[in-house]
Amino acid sequence: MLLRHAPDLSEREVTPRDLYVNRRQILAGFGGLMIAGAGNVQAAVKSPFSTQETPTSLKDITSYNNFYEFGTDKSDPARNAGRLTVKPWKVKIDGMVGKPGDYDLDDILKGMTIEERIYRMRCVEGWSMVIPWNGFPLASLLTRVEPLSGAKYVAFETLVRPSEMPGQAGLFKILDWPYVEGLRLDEAMHPLTLLATGLYGENLPNQNGAPLRLVVPWKYGFKGIKSIVRISLTDKEPRTSWNIQAPQEYGFYSNVNPAVDHPRWSQATERRIGDTGGLFAKRRPTLPFNGYADQVAGLYTGMDLRKFY
Amino acid sequence: MAIANLRFQPRLATWPVYLAGLLPALWYVYQIFHGDLGADPVKTLEHAMGEWALRFLILGLAITPLRREFGISLLKYRRAVGLTAFLYVVLHLLVYLLLDQGLDWAAIWADIIKRPYITIGMAGFLLLLPLAGTSFNAAIRWIGGRNWNRLHKLVYPAVLAGAVHYVLLVKSWPLEPLVYLGIVLMLLGWRVWRRA
Numbered sequence: 001m002l003l004r005h006a007p008d009l010s011e012r013e014v015t016p017r018d019l020y021v022n023r024r025q026i027l028a029g030f031g032g033l034m035i036a037g038a039g040n041v042q043a044a045v046k047s048p049f050s051t052q053e054t055p056t057s058l059k060d061i062t063s064y065n066n067f068y069e070f071g072t073d074k075s076d077p078a079r080n081a082g083r084l085t086v087k088p089w090k091v092k093i094d095g096m097v098g099k100p101g102d103y104d105l106d107d108i109l110k111g112m113t114i115e116e117r118i119y120r121m122r123c124v125e126g127w128s129m130v131i132p133w134n135g136f137p138l139a140s141l142l143t144r145v146e147p148l149s150g151a152k153y154v155a156f157e158t159l160v161r162p163s164e165m166p167g168q169a170g171l172f173k174i175l176d177w178p179y180v181e182g183l184r185l186d187e188a189m190h191p192l193t194l195l196a197t198g199l200y201g202e203n204l205p206n207q208n209g210a211p212l213r214l215v216v217p218w219k220y221g222f223k224g225i226k227s228i229v230r231i232s233l234t235d236k237e238p239r240t241s242w243n244i245q246a247p248q249e250y251g252f253y254s255n256v257n258p259a260v261d262h263p264r265w266s267q268a269t270e271r272r273i274g275d276t277g278g279l280f281a282k283r284r285p286t287l288p289f290n291g292y293a294d295q296v297a298g299l300y301t302g303m304d305l306r307k308f309y
Numbered sequence: 310m311a312i313a314n315l316r317f318q319p320r321l322a323t324w325p326v327y328l329a330g331l332l333p334a335l336w337y338v339y340q341i342f343h344g345d346l347g348a349d350p351v352k353t354l355e356h357a358m359g360e361w362a363l364r365f366l367i368l369g370l371a372i373t374p375l376r377r378e379f380g381i382s383l384l385k386y387r388r389a390v391g392l393t394a395f396l397y398v399v400l401h402l403l404v405y406l407l408l409d410q411g412l413d414w415a416a417i418w419a420d421i422i423k424r425p426y427i428t429i430g431m432a433g434f435l436l437l438l439p440l441a442g443t444s445f446n447a448a449i450r451w452i453g454g455r456n457w458n459r460l461h462k463l464v465y466p467a468v469l470a471g472a473v474h475y476v477l478l479v480k481s482w483p484l485e486p487l488v489y490l491g492i493v494l495m496l497l498g499w500r501v502w503r504r505a
Contacts, residue, residue, distance in 0.1 A: 056348075064348035072483040075347070125480070127349055174481050245481055264424055264477065266416065271409075273348045279341065281351075282411050 042114055042198040044134045049192060050118035051291075056129040056274050058200050064273060065207045066123065067226055068174050069158065069165040076167070077207035084164045084227070086211040095155070095232035098146030105211055109197070112136040116201070117194055117215070122256045122290045124220035124242075128270045133215055134198030139189045147185065147233050154188040155238035156181045156214060157230035175241050181214065181225035182238030182252065186299055192217055192292060195228075218292040220254045251309040255300070256290035260309050326386045330393030333361050334400065351408045358401035363475065363489050365394030366468045370496040377503070388444055391464070395441040398434055398471075426477035433470030436463045465500070468493050 067077040089105040114134050122128045142154070158179040162169040168177050187193060194215040197204055204210040209226025216223050222242055232238075242250035249263050258268045267286055275281035289296050300308075337357055340346050346353040369390045375381045383390075410417050420427040440461055443449070449457045472493040475486040 060348035068481070072481070127352075172482075172484060174483065242480075261423075264426060266419065266424075269416070271349065271351065279350055279354075279408055280411075283409075283413075 041201055042134045042203060044114045044116040044198070044201060047115045047117050050116065050132075051120060051130060053118075053120065053130045055118060055132045055200075056272075060274050061129060061131055061199060062205045062207060066125075066222065067167075067207055067209065069167045069177070069179065069227070070207065071167045072174055078205075080166050081206035081210075084159075084161070084206045084210070086206060086227075089211050089229075091212065091228060092230045093141075093145050093232070094230070095234050096148040096151035097233050098148060100145070108141060108212075109136075112140060114197060117196075119192075119194075119215060119217035120290050121215075121217065121221050121224075122270060122286065124222055124250070124254070124262060124267075126265060126267070126270050127273055128284070128286075128290075129273045131215075132200055133194060133196040134201065134204075135194040135196035135215065137191055138193045138195050138214065139191065141195060141231075142185075142188060142233075150235050151233040152185050152235045153233070153238050154183050154185060155230075155232040155234055156183075156225045156228050157232075158225055159227045159229045175245055178229075179225060179241045180238065180244075181223055181240050183216065183223075184237075184299075185233070187216070187296075190296060190299065192295055218255055218289040218296045220256055222250070223254050253300075253305075253308045255296075255305065255309075256286060257288060257305055257309070258286040259288070260306055321385050323386055323389045326389035327393065330365065330389065330396070333357070334396070351404065355401060355404045355409055358397050358404055359471075359475065362394055362397035362401050363468075363471050365390055365397060366464070366471055367489070367492055367496065369394055369464065370468055370493070374496060374499050392441065392444055395437055395444075398437060402434055426474050429470045429477065430474035433467045433474060436467035436470065440464060440467070465497055469497065 063078045064074045065077040066074060067081065070077040070080040087105075090102050091105060091108060092102050094100045114136060116132055116134055118130060118132045120128060121131050138154075158177075159165070160168060160178045167174065183193070194217075196209070196213050196215045197211060199205070199208060204213065209224070209228075212228045213226040214224045214228065223240075237252055240250070240252055242254075243252060256267075261267050269283035270286045271283050272281070275284075287293070337346075337354060341350070341354075369387060372383045372387050372390070375383060406412060406417060410420075421431050422428070440463055443452065443457060443460065452460070472486070472490040476490050479486055
């Protein structure tokens, strides 16, 4: 596959993260928290896949989350995710792979190069952020576990632990747990597809899907399944949580597409969180495949994207 | 009947109710300048104004049942509650038109005709217009208490529209909009039950 780099790539925006991390360490040092602070920092190499757009603030990225396992309000995850135990963490990898098993996350991370990938994130609700993720390509992990030749899809599953995830504990089930997601194998193997382990140079905050989450920047945010405990390779299209909940509204593909509206709201524009202009910031036009069309449109050649929404 | 009773009520000042009704709006104005409306301040304002509109509309609907079932008469304050509700409906609409859509009339019109929750919300707003426009004593005299009462029954479909508007815009079935809709259905159901 011919892979072109995004036209807006630049190293310009990448430097501030180092400054940011340094500043944080200095501040942490002042607070007598040098060890804790330093322990959180993830070394990451820069990536040509990063956008040069200004990243959304850490505060906004970590306080405005859809993670229904911790409640339906966007402030709930930041409030409730603190008690989630993310260490130790095991990921079951099964299905059509040569090396199935229950892998400890530490073992998965051994030998992986953690990259910084600054990606746009477009929520299906009509807002967007720019997030400096840390992580490694999903392809690196899949290659390691050796997909069998018949495998066509990858299915993902989030942790179910009502004792630590209050959104799963109520009588009123907002979604059918566990949260499940899926990708076609070629989407999963695409170099843009990331398994994130951190953001802003630090370990992933729990509310953002710690310790391991999927990031597929050309798809709506809900495809980016959080706190992953299981990855299965299969030859059948996996069921996905929002498609189960409302099939006429959320399809399997869920590629960002300004031309295909959500049945209840337009997808033509988006509000960029933290945009300059504050209350009076204008909505921005939403781009096909969230601006990653050059890299991924080829995956869908010949497909009617209105039908496969 | 409700109107005729008005002039026999003890002369209680209504301005404290108007003032109290303004407090949420003032608090949000303060938050705009000094506080924190969160990552998406436009949505925060839009939702807050809509929710306060629903709360005051529900309070207005509760006044008659409170009197009939519990002997608590707040009739004197019904106009203040109703106008306050209308203020929040207008603020909610203004946030949507000005801040959310940036007066992009093409997008707004597309929303109104294509999106049932916007259509229903807008219908609710239109239903409230004649009510707000006749919320002064001279209007009651002009059109007559009987007609005025009949006209103001439009508040029932308007509140229902507001609650349905909320339920239709959320993903999945979170509890809060359903609670509002439940309360509205109870208060409207009470009226049906009384007449039966």
